[in-house]
Amino acid sequence: MIQNIKTKEEIELMREGGKILSSVMRSLEKMVEPGLSTKELEEKACKLIEEAGGRPSFKHYKISEDSTPFPTALCVYINNEVVHGPALPGRILKQGDIVSIDVGMEYPLLENGRGMYTDMARTFPAGKIDANTKKLLEATKKSLDISIKKIKPGATINDIGKSIEDYIEARGFSVVRDLVGHGVGRAVHEEPQIPHYYAGPQYDIPLREGMTIAVEPMVNMGSWEIDVLDDEFTFVTRDGELSAHFEDTILVTKKGAEILTR
Numbered sequence: 296m297i298q299n300i301k302t303k304e305e306i307e308l309m310r311e312g313g314k315i316l317s318s319v320m321r322s323l324e325k326m327v328e329p330g331l332s333t334k335e336l337e338e339k340a341c342k343l344i345e346e347a348g349g350r351p352s353f354k355h356y357k358i359s360e361d362s363t364p365f366p367t368a369l370c371v372y373i374n375n376e377v378v379h380g381p382a383l384p385g386r387i388l389k390q391g392d393i394v395s396i397d398v399g400m401e402y403p404l405l406e407n408g409r410g411m412y413t414d415m416a417r418t419f420p421a422g423k424i425d426a427n428t429k430k431l432l433e434a435t436k437k438s439l440d441i442s443i444k445k446i447k448p449g450a451t452i453n454d455i456g457k458s459i460e461d462y463i464e465a466r467g468f469s470v471v472r473d474l475v476g477h478g479v480g481r482a483v484h485e486e487p488q489i490p491h492y493y494a495g496p497q498y499d500i501p502l503r504e505g506m507t508i509a510v511e512p513m514v515n516m517g518s519w520e521i522d523v524l525d526d527e528f529t530f531v532t533r534d535g536e537l538s539a540h541f542e543d544t545i546l547v548t549k550k551g552a553e554i555l556t557r
Contacts, residue, residue: 299478299485300505306546308411309480309507312402313544313555315347316413320556323396327388327419333371334385336396341368344400352399352412352483363527370397370416377471377513377521377530377538378416388421393428395419395540399483414479414509415556416542427516428537431468435514435539438462442491442510446545446552452489452498459512460492469519470512471538474530479544480507502547507555511542 301309322343323336344351351368365381372380372395373388379397388394397416404410418432438459445454455476463470476489490498491512502508515521517536524531532538546553 299480299507300503301480301507301546302505305411305480306505306507308402309413309544309546309555312349312400312411313413313415313557315344315349315402316398316400316415317556319343319347319398319400320396320415320417323398324417324419327394327421329388329390329392329422331388331421332385333369333382333388333394336371337367337369337382337385340398344368347402348404349400349402349410350404352401352414353397356483365528368398371395372529372540374537375532375535377515377532378474378540380529381526390422391424392421393418393424393432393537393539394421395538397540397542409481411481412479412483413544413556414483414511414542415544416511416540418539418541430466431514431516431537432539434463434466434468435512436541438512438514439510439541439543442512443543443545443552443554446502446510446547448502448504448547448549450502452487452500452502453493453495455510456490456498457493463512463514469515469517471515471521472519473521474513476509476511476542478507479509504547504549506547507544508547509542509544511540513538513540
C-alpha cells in the first residue's frame, strides 16, 4: 500500500497551510448562529483563503474524469446530513440545528508546480441544542482526539479505527462505515484509506514517520447506515437521525502525532 512519505519541505508547507486553514475554521465558527445562511459561510471562506494565498481544494474537485465537479469551496451539511453537502444554494440555519463544515485548501499557489493540501472538519451547534445532541458532538470530537493519541511510527491504521469504534459504540452511537479517512498532502485524497473502525487484518498496516493523513470520524446518533441524495453529493443517515463530523490533518513524527490543523 502506498504510504506517501513527505519531504521536509512539503511538511513545512503543510504546517503553514494547516495553520491558515485552522484560522479560517475559527472565523467560520464565530459566524454560526440561527439565521445564518450557508451562502455566507461559503463567501467568507473563499475570501479568507484567497487573502491567505491559497485555493479552496474542494471547489470544482472531481473524484473521476467523468464525475460532476463539486460546486463549492465548503462542504456544509445540517442535522442528519453526514458529509459532502454543497454550501450553495444558501440555506438558513435554525435554532437547535447542528451544522458541519468541511474545508480543504491548496497552499501556496505556485506558478510552477502544485502546493500542498490540508483538510479539516468541525460540527457546531446553532444556538442551544438538547443534551443528547451535545453528547453526540462531544463524543465525536473526543473519539478523534483519542485516535490521534494512538498515532506514532509502528502503530497501525487499525489502531486508529478501533480506538474510535470502541469509544463511540460504548456511548450508544455508531461509526459510519461506508466512508473513510485518507492520506492527504500532494493531493486532496491519497492512499492509504483510514477506516474509523476495525476493518480487518488488511489494515494492520504500520504508520511511518513522514506520513500525513486525514482522520475524520463521522458518527451517527442511530444506525451507521447512510444513503446519498439525488444531488449525488450529500450523504444522509438512512434512519434520519443526527450525524456529527470532526476531522484533522495529522503528521506522523518520531514522537507521535502532530496536528497540522489546530
